[in-house]
Amino acid sequence: MAAALQRFGGARPPSPERVRAVPRRARDARSARARRVAGRAGARVTPPPGYVLIRPETLVALQKAVEAALGARAADCLVAGGLAGGAKATASLDLPKDERVRRLLEAGREIGWGDFALERLTPTELIVSVGDSPFARVYGRAGAPVCHLTRGVLQALASTVLEAPVAVEETACAAVGAERCRFETRADRRADAALLRGVLHIGIVVDDLEQSLREWQRVFGVSVGDRWQSDVGVKVAFLDVAGTRLELVEYTGPIVERFGPVLARREGVHHVCFAVDDLDAALGAVRARGLRVVPGFPLEGAHGRIAFLEPEPTTGLVTELCQPRGPA
Structure with missing residues (x-):
């Protein structure tokens, strides 16, 4: 009791009857204020287990x-x-x-x-x-x-x-x-309801975009579709393979410095892009389900507003969500 009196400035504690007469919310607020006052006065305040004291x-x-x-x-x-x-x-x-x-x-x-x-x-x-x-x-x-x-x-x-x-x-x-x-x-x-409308493309990171396109055309006879280059440090080209769209990506700038290690250059299959009706609503939903959006997104991409999610933990695969500007 003496220690408690010293901690809160020597004031006599209220009687149990008086404590019961004070509404719980008021008591809680008073307790929090007393703790803040004690902290400002330099008294030692012990945080609850699992917490640290940070001003x-x-x-x-x-x-x-x-x-x-x-x-x-x-x-x-x-x-x-x-x-x-x-x-x-x-x-x-x-x-x-x-x-x-x-x-x-x-x-x-x-x-x-x-x-x-x-x-x-x-x-x-x-x-x-x-x-x-x-x-x-x-x-x-x-x-x-x-x-x-x-x-x-x-x-x-x-x-x-x-x-x-x-x-x-x-x-x-x-x-x-x-x-x-x-x-x-x-x-x-x-x-x-399902957030995803369908797969837009599979992203593949390559070392040399032009050389990779020539190889895909020579070996598989596929035609090159849209091309796009971004000021964030990538250039891409799309291949249509029997209804499946592949995105070949060459890094041309310092992606890691802007977006962090999730989008670090890693040759081979890198991400799967899904179409969504409303990107902002989809991002709110996935955040509520515990997923994280890569900082720096949403941005405008080749076919609409895009955002990348941090990798799914068991496979490491990166997910991209896109709200297409036109029909997906």
Whole structure:
């Protein structure tokens, strides 16, 4: 008891009757505020098991550095980080849906991510508000919502509670002037249907595009179709083989420096490209199912807007999604 009094400045703890009289949400918020005050005062604060103490100033400085480097793509990177942490946290919660939500929001308060409050939970909707978000508070005034880490955590939670691909949007943010940050998550039941319309092409990386085309024509008698060259560092040519389209790809620039090792040069069969009706909706669905989009995408490709997914773990094959400009 003496240690507890010293930790929180020597104040006498309230009586059990008084504690019971205070609503649970108010007690949780008060506890989180006390923990933040203790941290600012230099008192030792022990994080829950599996967590580390990082000041919000550190995370926000990192966020701003990523935004300066990647622009609008930074939000996806930060959401991916929150999604990974949220998936880890929810994996251990083998509980009914409403209890799972309550426990994760309670954990958010306990680790100092703000005063989480559940506004609505239905089979297709999860709405959460957060007061005193440390990310919004430290970030300062902004022209758009900034709590991307929180959004990722809630996306991980919603994808297990709503059991369908979900899209999470921060519809209000204290950094933009709102009283509380607000996150709205709605399941898209239409996304339960097949995402893929069909195979557009199989991508094959070659060392010399012109030489490879000559060999394909000489050996198999195939004709060369469309050609395309991109300023991101590739040139491609398409071959039609009995209704199957092959894409031969020659790297002409520093792909790894721009997109990372997933698209590193690797001769041979490299990726399979699938057509989708709506690329943005498809990317939202695959993210909700735990897949990651290669940073830097979507971009305009040879036949429409494209995005690459990180490799499927058992085969290492890279998947490309394309929303064709015309008929696939």
